[in-house]
Amino acid sequence: MIALLRYLLFPFSIIYGFAVWIRNRLYDLKLLKSKSFDVPTIVIGNLSVGGTGKSPMTEFVVTSLKDQYKTAILSRGYGRKTSGFYFVQTDSSANEVGDEPLQFKNKFPKLTVAVCEDRCTGIEKLRLDHELIILDDAYQHRKLSPLFNILLFDFLSFSHPMFVFPAGNFRDLLIEAKRAQIITITKCPIDLSIEERKRIENKIRHYNKRALITFSYIDYFEPIHSEGASVDIDKKDIILVTGIAKPQPLVDYIKKKANLIKHISFEDHHSFSESDVNQITKSYLSLASSNKILLTTEKDLQRLKPFKKQLADIELVYLPIGIQFHDPKQKALFEKMLHDTVSQSVNQP
Structure with missing residues (x-):
């Protein structure tokens, strides 16, 4: 029944996909403006709807960089009942700031965590007091031209046709993977085979020839x-x-x-x-x-x-959960790319 419904909705996916394609090309051709900032910005996002592990990846990136740079996390604050820019406090409510930003603040209480649906407005308010801004779920926010993009794919998404709405679960086209510097396949089986990795890598390389591709799995911590x-x-x-x-x-x-x-x-x-x-x-x-x-x-x-x-x-x-990489060398290269990119940006004259 679900398969039939998706089939019937496919014409609408073509219309949606074409509209998304046009929008992205307008940004690529600079007919729609993207803004860059003098403060380094790292975007963590996906092309599909939820469930790709953005929160544990954000926590991993923050942990890797927060001791070297005065860092802020900026999120939309999905699910909150407020709007505009807010600083998240440890005693904020999820209705005020969203559940994920509140989780970040409780995990990193000394770190600045803020929410704003307009990421550029949020960066403007944070940039003078911070050396690095990490943006959770902002890959589709093309008004921002970030320093670095980390794109996540859920492992199981490669087992199904990767259609856009409403026939599929993707909100953007696979071609947009070309903007990422790192692509991580999340929620993989711990015993993921070399053959399966190569199959997924080959598919991604049709859209991005240069990104570092890494594979990770969920790490469950002590309750x-x-x-x-x-x-x-x-x-x-x-x-x-x-x-x-x-x-x-x-x-x-x-x-x-x-x-x-x-x-x-x-x-x-x-x-x-x-x-x-x-x-x-x-x-x-x-x-x-x-x-x-x-x-x-x-x-x-x-x-x-x-x-x-x-x-x-x-x-x-x-x-609590976190992420672990299948290949320690990939993890080391991931962190080196982050540190080198941010260091070069911070130290620019």
Whole structure:
């Protein structure tokens, strides 16, 4: 049924794809203006809709550079109920600033984190006080001409036709991969074969001949209680709550570590309501087990924080994630490219 629907929607994808192509060519021909800045800017983004691992990649890049340069993270703040420019504070709410920026601020409390839907406006407000600005999810923001582009593809996206909306899940054309200096395939199997890497590389090389191509997988860190203590989830009874784009890798991981009783899934960036929390609480309390926990993601935790009182009697635990590269040499080259590019820009006379 879904395949038939996608087939029926394909003519609309042609129209959408043509409109996107025209827009990008207008920027390439400088008929639409892109703005560059004297402060180094690194964009992390994708061509598809969500679920490619931008947050852990942003955290990886920030960790690599923040000790050398006064760094700011600038995000759109997807899902927030405000507009304009905001500085994110550790006690901000996800409704004010978005869940991912709030996660960044709590992970890097000394770092400047800001949100602004107009990235150029955001950079203008940050550039005088910072040496480097890292932009989360700004690859399609062609009004900005960044110093460096990091483009992410979810591994599973190479198993399906890469169509644009509405027949497919891509919001931009594959040809736009040509603007990236680094392309990382995320959420790969840990045992990804050399043959599979070469197949994906060959496909990407049709659109980008020069970018560094790297392969990474999700690294699940030690679970943490919402109050801060580490938690061992092995063999525990788990009720999992997610509001992320592609939760299946997490579900698979939990099944290997613990007894997954129930998965309560919401759409990506879902704004939890009191009714949702009541449903979650009811599911947890109805589980007859003395060895149970409610597990969620670090991003979802940011949106559950306003319901701290309702969840007070629940063992609420979140699972931080990061990225690991399949090839340590690729990781070293990735970081060297970042450092060399930023250093050259900062030290320009």
